[in-house]
Amino acid sequence: MEQSLTFDLAIEILEIIDINKVSLDDLPKIVKKAQSRWHPDRISHSKDENEIKKYTNYFQLIQPASELIVAFLKGEYKAGEKFEQAKEYTYEEPADVIRRNASSIQDTLKNIWETVKRTKYKFSVQEVILSDGFKLKDLLNQDFKEDLAGLSVISFLYGVFIFGLLTWIGSLISPFLGVLIGIFWGLQALSCLFGFLPLSRFWLPEGVQNFMLWFINVGLKIYNWADRESEYTKWWIELIVQIPMIISIAIKYILLFPLYEIAKLIVGDKIVGIVKRNVNYYAGGAEWYIDDLINKNPAEMTEQELFDLSYLYSEFSNVKQES
Numbered sequence: 001m002e003q004s005l006t007f008d009l010a011i012e013i014l015e016i017i018d019i020n021k022v023s024l025d026d027l028p029k030i031v032k033k034a035q036s037r038w039h040p041d042r043i044s045h046s047k048d049e050n051e052i053k054k055y056t057n058y059f060q061l062i063q064p065a066s067e068l069i070v071a072f073l074k075g076e077y078k079a080g081e082k083f084e085q086a087k088e089y090t091y092e093e094p095a096d097v098i099r100r101n102a103s104s105i106q107d108t109l110k111n112i113w114e115t116v117k118r119t120k121y122k123f124s125v126q127e128v129i130l131s132d133g134f135k136l137k138d139l140l141n142q143d144f145k146e147d148l149a150g151l152s153v154i155s156f157l158y159g160v161f162i163f164g165l166l167t168w169i170g171s172l173i174s175p176f177l178g179v180l181i182g183i184f185w186g187l188q189a190l191s192c193l194f195g196f197l198p199l200s201r202f203w204l205p206e207g208v209q210n211f212m213l214w215f216i217n218v219g220l221k222i223y224n225w226a227d228r229e230s231e232y233t234k235w236w237i238e239l240i241v242q243i244p245m246i247i248s249i250a251i252k253y254i255l256l257f258p259l260y261e262i263a264k265l266i267v268g269d270k271i272v273g274i275v276k277r278n279v280n281y282y283a284g285g286a287e288w289y290i291d292d293l294i295n296k297n298p299a300e301m302t303e304q305e306l307f308d309l310s311y312l313y314s315e316f317s318n319v320k321q322e323s
Contacts, residue, residue, distance in 0.1 A: 007072070007275070010065035011131040013038065013058050017202060017273045019131075024073050029206050031066045036213070037201070038062065072130070077277075098306040102298030105313045109294045112319050121319050122283040133274035136267040143199050144260050148216075150248040152195030155219025157244035159188045162222055191215035198263065283315035 014034050016022055022030070038058040071077045098105075115121070143149075163185035171178025191212040194200050201209055223244065230241040280287040285308070293301075293309050301309070 005061055005064050005068065007068060007077070007130040008132055009061070010068045011273060011275060012134070013061055013065045014069060015202070016069070017134070019069070019072070019273075019275050022069070022073065024070065027066055027070060027073075031062060033206050033209070034062045034065075035059065036210070077130075095303040095306050098310050099298050099301065102301065102306065102309060105309055106294045106298070109290075109309075109313060109316060112316055113290070113294060116282055116316055116319055117280075117287070119319070122315065124281045124284075125278050126281055128277050128279050129274065130277055131273065131275035133271040136270050136272060137264045139199060139202070140260050140264050140267070143201075144252075144256065147252065148200070149196045149198070149256055150252045151220060152192040152216055153248035153251055154223050154244045155195075155216045156189060156192035157247065158219045158222045158226075159185060159192065162219075163188060188215040188218060192219065198260065283312060285312055 011019065014030050015037065016030065038055050040052065040056045040059060068077065163181065167178055167181045167185055170181040192215070194204060194208070194212045195216050200212070204212065223241075226241045230238040282290060289308075290312060293305060293312065296305070298306075
């Protein structure tokens with residue numbers, strides 16, 4: 001089921017932990033990272049249809065999510081409700097009468113709007129939560145479920161066998177060739193180590209993370225090839241091919257599961273990435289909404305917007321006298 005894009009969901013899709021540290025220049029890298037993170041191919045091996053749909057939906061929402069964050073960073077995101085509280089007003093004028101006079105009302109409001117803001121007439125500030133953030137506990141659950149650590153173990157073990165063998169063969173041909181292959185093997189092993197560490201995709205720099213995933217995938221491609229080829233061979237060959245998988249499952253549940261559970265107990269209900277914003281209200285109306293009302297074409301206004309325009313006109317009618 002597709003989800004409508006909210007600010008909170010945009011933060012989740014782009015995995016922004018602290019938006020105060022994000023600039024417009026950072027967005028292209030964040031988008032690229034999200035495209036890699038939520039690409040459906042990453043979960044194609046899974047039989048969980050809901051998870052596949054989630055990845056597909058999130059991948060499709062990456063661009064709209066980035067546009068929403070751009071609007072926020074530029075100060076153009078309209079946060080908060082139109083009015084501080086849900087109000088019920090009794091209006092004497094029917095909507096069509098207000099619409100006929102809307103242009104005149106707008107002109108009057110435009111003339112006094114700067115005075116209203118300068119004098120803080122019937123002014124208040126409300127803190128609006130745009131994103132509830134992430135529970136570290138939930139991030140740990142997701143990290144354990146996606147099992148990058150297990151995949152890193154498989155990649156590492158195949159790297160030890162294949163690249164270790166190639167390093168030995170290369171050194172027999174040429175010491176220099178052996179060193180080159182050994183360096184490649186070392187980088188692949190180091191990448192698997194980083195991939196094994198919890199939540200590495202959050203705290204590793206993007207460049208290092210891309211580097212890490214590339215090397216992990218090298219080992220996984222070897223495993224996938226061996227897995228396909230072993231399907232039509234003797235059972236003991238297939239068993240040998242699956243030994244790294246068996247080891248990774250054992251490590252996941254014997255070693256990592258207790259560690260993740262301990263980590264969840266330590267972090268408790270700690271939340272990171274909460275995004276708040278202060279919204280200015282005048283006579284109960286959000287500043288951004290008032291700006292919209294006094295500049296919108298009356299012919300395009302809804303009945304509620306017309307009533308709100310009339311309400312603000314009555315609220316601000318004495319602003320010059322009181323200021």
